[in-house]
Amino acid sequence: xxxxxxxxxxxxTVTMLEIEAPLVARKAKAGQFIILRVDDDGExxxxxxxxxxxxxxxxSVIFQVLGAxxxxxxxxxxxxxxxxxxxxxxxxxxxxxxxxxCIIGGGVGCAIALPIARAFRKNGAHVTSIIGFRSRELIILxxxxxxxxxVFRIMTDDGSYGEHGNVCMPxxxxxxxxAQFDEIMTVGPMMMMKFVVxxxxxxxxxxTVSMNPIMIDGTGMCGGCRVTLHRNGERITKFACVxxxxxxxxxxxxxxAISRNRMYVDFERRAYENTCNLLRKREEL
Amino acid sequence: MSIIPKKHEMPxxxxxxxxxxxxxxxxxYDEETAVSEAERCLNCKNQPCVTGCPVHISIPDFIAxxxxxxxxxxxxxxxxxxxxxxVCGRVCPQESQCESKCTLGIKFEPVAIGRLExxxxxxxxxxxxxxxxxxxxxxxxxxxxxxxxxxxxxAGDLAKKGFAVTVYEALHTAGGVLVYGIPEFRLPKKIVAxxxxxxxxxxxxxxxxxxxxxxxxxxxxxxxxxxxxxxxxGAGLPNFMGIPGESYKxxxxxxxxxxxxxxxxxxxxxxxxxxxxxxxVAVVGGGNVAMDAARTALRLGAEKVxxxxxxSMEELPARKEEVxxxxxxxxxxxxxxxxxxxxxxxxxxxxxxxxNGFVTSMRCIRMELGEPDEKGRRRPVPVEGSEFEVxxxxxxxxxxxSPNPLIKSTTDGLEVNRRGGIIVTEEGLTxxxxxxxxxxxxxxxxxxxxxxxxxxxxxxAIMKQFGIE
Numbered sequence: 001x002x003x004x005x006x007x008x009x010x011x012x013t014v015t016m017l018e019i020e021a022p023l024v025a026r027k028a029k030a031g032q033f034i035i036l037r038v039d040d041d042g043e044x045x046x047x048x049x050x051x052x053x054x055x056x057x058x059x060s061v062i063f064q065v066l067g068a069x070x071x072x073x074x075x076x077x078x079x080x081x082x083x084x085x086x087x088x089x090x091x092x093x094x095x096x097x098x099x100x101x102c103i104i105g106g107g108v109g110c111a112i113a114l115p116i117a118r119a120f121r122k123n124g125a126h127v128t129s130i131i132g133f134r135s136r137e138l139i140i141l142x143x144x145x146x147x148x149x150x151v152f153r154i155m156t157d158d159g160s161y162g163e164h165g166n167v168c169m170p171x172x173x174x175x176x177x178x179a180q181f182d183e184i185m186t187v188g189p190m191m192m193m194k195f196v197v198x199x200x201x202x203x204x205x206x207x208t209v210s211m212n213p214i215m216i217d218g219t220g221m222c223g224g225c226r227v228t229l230h231r232n233g234e235r236i237t238k239f240a241c242v243x244x245x246x247x248x249x250x251x252x253x254x255x256x257a258i259s260r261n262r263m264y265v266d267f268e269r270r271a272y273e274n275t276c277n278l279l280r281k282r283e284e285l
Numbered sequence: 286m287s288i289i290p291k292k293h294e295m296p297x298x299x300x301x302x303x304x305x306x307x308x309x310x311x312x313x314y315d316e317e318t319a320v321s322e323a324e325r326c327l328n329c330k331n332q333p334c335v336t337g338c339p340v341h342i343s344i345p346d347f348i349a350x351x352x353x354x355x356x357x358x359x360x361x362x363x364x365x366x367x368x369x370x371x372v373c374g375r376v377c378p379q380e381s382q383c384e385s386k387c388t389l390g391i392k393f394e395p396v397a398i399g400r401l402e403x404x405x406x407x408x409x410x411x412x413x414x415x416x417x418x419x420x421x422x423x424x425x426x427x428x429x430x431x432x433x434x435x436x437x438x439x440a441g442d443l444a445k446k447g448f449a450v451t452v453y454e455a456l457h458t459a460g461g462v463l464v465y466g467i468p469e470f471r472l473p474k475k476i477v478a479x480x481x482x483x484x485x486x487x488x489x490x491x492x493x494x495x496x497x498x499x500x501x502x503x504x505x506x507x508x509x510x511x512x513x514x515x516x517x518x519g520a521g522l523p524n525f526m527g528i529p530g531e532s533y534k535x536x537x538x539x540x541x542x543x544x545x546x547x548x549x550x551x552x553x554x555x556x557x558x559x560x561x562x563x564x565x566v567a568v569v570g571g572g573n574v575a576m577d578a579a580r581t582a583l584r585l586g587a588e589k590v591x592x593x594x595x596x597s598m599e600e601l602p603a604r605k606e607e608v609x610x611x612x613x614x615x616x617x618x619x620x621x622x623x624x625x626x627x628x629x630x631x632x633x634x635x636x637x638x639x640x641n642g643f644v645t646s647m648r649c650i651r652m653e654l655g656e657p658d659e660k661g662r663r664r665p666v667p668v669e670g671s672e673f674e675v676x677x678x679x680x681x682x683x684x685x686x687s688p689n690p691l692i693k694s695t696t697d698g699l700e701v702n703r704r705g706g707i708i709v710t711e712e713g714l715t716x717x718x719x720x721x722x723x724x725x726x727x728x729x730x731x732x733x734x735x736x737x738x739x740x741x742x743x744x745x746a747i748m749k750q751f752g753i754e
Binding site for chain 1: 455456465493494495496499500521522523525527531534537538540544545550555557558559639641642691
């Protein structure tokens with residue numbers, strides 16, 4: 001059992017939980033993830049690590065309430081426990097040896113982009129951050145990003161805060177004006193990452209994407225998280241859990257990855273509704 | 286007294302009934318049947334059956350004890366050699382091991398050794414448990430990586446000699462392939478849980494959610510005071526065929542499919558982990574895992590289930606009983622058939638069509654058997670122009686697994702072979718001092734019992750390292 005130490009609502013649907021897991025905290029690095037189960041009959045769900053504090057022995061995750069599991073997780077309060085918490089999994093983002101980088105985060109993906117931005121900064125890189133959200137009330141980690149960025153741009157789809165538009169617009173503008181990046185690192189919805197790759201393509205700037213496919217064990221056992229890379233005319237299958245989650249954005253088959261992530265949408269919708277009904281009934285009692 | 290020429294039949298649930306539920310298929314002998322079967326044993330002096338057993342159980346001795354109704358004695362005889370008797374009685378391929386050497390088998394059917402082993406184990410487990418005596422600690426600490434058959438065996442043997450053993454398991458439940466891979470209807474989870482409980486009673490500590498290679502490394506285990514490490518991490522990595530279409534929705538590795546159903550309980554009516562349950566299912570492969578996947582698919586409600594295997598019935602590597610059970614339950618065998626492509630749905634006009642990207646069919650080619658390969662098995666060769674399509678909604682790939690590279694890549698000086706298997710000596714010692722390995726992590730996908738045998742060998746070597754008999 002793993003104890004919840006802290007809980008903070010970052011906005012209406014996004015919550016941060018700090019969980020006691022000293023062994024994971026000691027090892028966790030930016031870009032890695034954990035797998036948790038809320039209760040004994042729960043599903044295994046991967047969450048990217050937002051922060052790890054080896055001294056406190058805690059790991060923090062940020063999640064958006066989207067399905068049955070995140071709904072249940074969102075009910076947990078400090079002092080309560082979750083059943084399982086395993087990690088750190090995946091290969092950490094390589095943040096060494098870069099002089100100028102551009103970090104692009106979308107929505108709740110910013111929770112992962114932030115520790116990566118911080119790690120790049122710590123390793124001496126000049127960091128440009130572009131973060132985007134649907135609208136003002138969904139914004140998270142704005143001040144944290146500003147504090148660790150040399151250049152900071154914030155976008156909303158509806159223009160309710162920051163600049164009006166998506167994250168690709170400032171990227172294209174900067175690249176067009178001659179900005180040079182050793183690397184663009186992007187974390188967020190797959191569709192957004194796909195467009196970031198397309199925006200960068202004419203400038204041949206290296207793009208690293210952090211993939212978030214459906215997975216079960218997180219140790220390479222199930223192969224459910226497989227992604228296809230196109231390299232020199234060949235198709236290569238990789239497992240995001242052990243070979244990733246970071247991949248060369250130009251090689252990833254995004255259309256396939258997007259399609260695979262929608263495999264269980266019907267099931268997930270039903271499970272979410274059932275959980276909501278259950279919680280509602282419990283409240284009524 | 287004349288010899289009964291055939292084994293006493295194993296009572297089973299009827300195929301019609303069982304093909305739609307997850308209850309155990311084979312129901313086990315009753316006392317009279319067990320004694321009568323035991324009486325078929327000739328008690329040969331040279332004990333050929335023992336040589337066929339990877340862990341060398343004193344088979345004629347335990348059978349003699351069943352004959353005299355000393356059932357607890359029979360159980361104790363078995364556990365001197367095997368830590369998991371209730372498991373082995375159920376999943377060992379006896380027809381190619383102990384029973385293949387049975388003298389009776391020359392003229393008649395061999396003694397049903399596996400069924401008798403299961404009887405003794407179940408009888409013991411169902412009886413009131415006597416308190417297990419924790420052995421006197423010998424002061425040595427050993428870490429075991431992985432709680433599958435090899436790890437549990439190694440841990441059990443060491444604990445009996447007073448070692449302080451900690452088993453590290455990456456998943457949330459102990460048991461390894463016994464819980465994520467082998468389905469409930471063949472090996473009920475409560476039997477595995479029972480075996481693990483008795484190990485805990487011996488003093489073995491089991492730590493779940495620890496991934497060695499990530500949460501901790503082998504070197505850190507030594508820093509923590511462990512004096513020897515046994516790696517029994519299994520062959521976790523599923524192989525795919527490398528044919529077009531393997532990324533369509535509805536294509537699973539057998540590992541994923543079985544893990545969803547077994548470990549994550551997707552077979553329940555209202556599961557939290559989803560799985561595709563309906564339509565037509567093709568399972569590619571001919572081993573036990575393929576049979577498990579096919580029979581799971583039936584039970585989940587598939588309307589049709591095919592086994593697609595590139596060789597013929599004779600080469601089918603699965604345990605005979607599993608093949609028979611699968612056939613009785615209605616699994617269709619498409620032999621001498623090999624998939625060449627998996628096809629999926631595409632609606633070019635409606636990119637958001639929810640059916641896009643789901644499997645619709647599989648293109649296969651007929652095979653014929655050619656010259657024998659290096660293992661003596663006749664190599665299947667494609668028959669030109671014989672391609673055809675089978676309508677399917679789900680394809681499960683059960684063509685084997687490779688050792689997981691996680692530990693290798695984080696342990697300096699640990700040597701592996703071309704296939705990723707850890708290289709060990711006859712005693713189970715790796716290229717690193719005090720680091721032992723066994724099971725599928727060494728051999729690649731094999732059987733539960735051979736993994737147990739390797740766990741035993743390593744335990745013996747570890748005892749020797751510390752001068753403990």
